[in-house]
Amino acid sequence: MNDNINKEAEIKKDGFPPTEVLYDLAELFKMFGDSTRIGILCALLNGEMCVYDLAELLGIGQSAVSHQLRLLRASGLVRARKDGKNVYYALDDDHVSSIFSQGMEHVMEGKHGDMA
Amino acid sequence: MNDNINKEAEIKKDGFPPTEVLYDLAELFKMFGDSTRIGILCALLNGEMCVYDLAELLGIGQSAVSHQLRLLRASGLVRARKDGKNVYYALDDDHVSSIFSQGMEHVMEGKHGDMA
DNA sequence: CCAACATATGAACATTTGCTCATATGTTTT
DNA sequence: AAAACATATGAGCAAATGTTCATATGTTGG
Numbered sequence: 001m002n003d004n005i006n007k008e009a010e011i012k013k014d015g016f017p018p019t020e021v022l023y024d025l026a027e028l029f030k031m032f033g034d035s036t037r038i039g040i041l042c043a044l045l046n047g048e049m050c051v052y053d054l055a056e057l058l059g060i061g062q063s064a065v066s067h068q069l070r071l072l073r074a075s076g077l078v079r080a081r082k083d084g085k086n087v088y089y090a091l092d093d094d095h096v097s098s099i100f101s102q103g104m105e106h107v108m109e110g111k112h113g114d115m116a
Numbered sequence: 117m118n119d120n121i122n123k124e125a126e127i128k129k130d131g132f133p134p135t136e137v138l139y140d141l142a143e144l145f146k147m148f149g150d151s152t153r154i155g156i157l158c159a160l161l162n163g164e165m166c167v168y169d170l171a172e173l174l175g176i177g178q179s180a181v182s183h184q185l186r187l188l189r190a191s192g193l194v195r196a197r198k199d200g201k202n203v204y205y206a207l208d209d210d211h212v213s214s215i216f217s218q219g220m221e222h223v224m225e226g227k228h229g230d231m232a
Numbered sequence: 233c234c235a236a237c238a239t240a241t242g243a244a245c246a247t248t249t250g251c252t253c254a255t256a257t258g259t260t261t262t
Numbered sequence: 263a264a265a266a267c268a269t270a271t272g273a274g275c276a277a278a279t280g281t282t283c284a285t286a287t288g289t290t291g292g
Binding site for chain 2: 269279280282283284288289290
């Protein structure tokens, strides 16, 4: 069949990820690219937490947290466990921790040795 | 004075990054959270490139690339080197590579073993 | 110096995003 | 069963975002 549809793209790109992968990557990093969500992820590094406690820790509304948790779950970054009235969220991906710490290193380096 | 303004926040947060750091982290990851920018960063993993070539590789306008490169440079992720008419951009942060590959792993895992 | 080229930048515009508010769903307690 | 509590969700809205278009700036070759 016409497997030359994106041949042209693949040929010159030579090992460059296809558009679809770049799109998925961007979607993933978007999850880290909001202070509320990165706060949630960071909080969950220390173990699971329920929605209300997350809201209190981050100082924002329960609804906002819930909305963001839905996105994080859709991305496969967190999972939910229901226990009575509460729903406890936990990290569901090993990469979160390493991505987070790499980002933290970058941010921390910028804190001092900046003016060369 | 009232130095207890964010005392309450700091006390219970206990090791949780201050709001400012979370904000900076989010700003950093935002740079990875757009398919154009992640495409640029990915391209630069293989070495420096000029604006026009980036635009062609990514299949978008020169202006769009230029705008995004400005953001990437402001974030300290890329640096620019002028050579004649051209400006060559290169990665300027060791963490880009590891953040990128961690993200790629996450994306690739989602490609198959998804329906448990 | 002028034309062609490479990049940068500002303005305008459409889209996306993240919050709040109101309300729905589900659970425990009395 | 009713009240109190925890979470989820849809609508609406204001702010942020990314692209395009037009144009400015700077560079090389004739």
